[in-house]
Amino acid sequence: MASVPDRANDPKRKGIYDWEIHGKYDGGWERVHTDESRADAAENLRKYRENEPNTLFKLKAIRKGK
Numbered sequence: 001m002a003s004v005p006d007r008a009n010d011p012k013r014k015g016i017y018d019w020e021i022h023g024k025y026d027g028g029w030e031r032v033h034t035d036e037s038r039a040d041a042a043e044n045l046r047k048y049r050e051n052e053p054n055t056l057f058k059l060k061a062i063r064k065g066k
Helices: 038-051
Strands: 016-025 028-035 056-065
Touching (some): 016 038, 038 056
């Protein structure tokens, strides 16, 4: 499993981020879940990958603002 860079939690950055899980289905990538912490998102990403092994999933940091 590839690791996700943790640039969003870099103390030099001042933004607040949500973490989205995207799944690749028939029509393309769609958001399937959102978490406020990277740790929760990583745990949910693991669960999605276990429950749907034939679907690609990715974790994406979304900046909410300052």
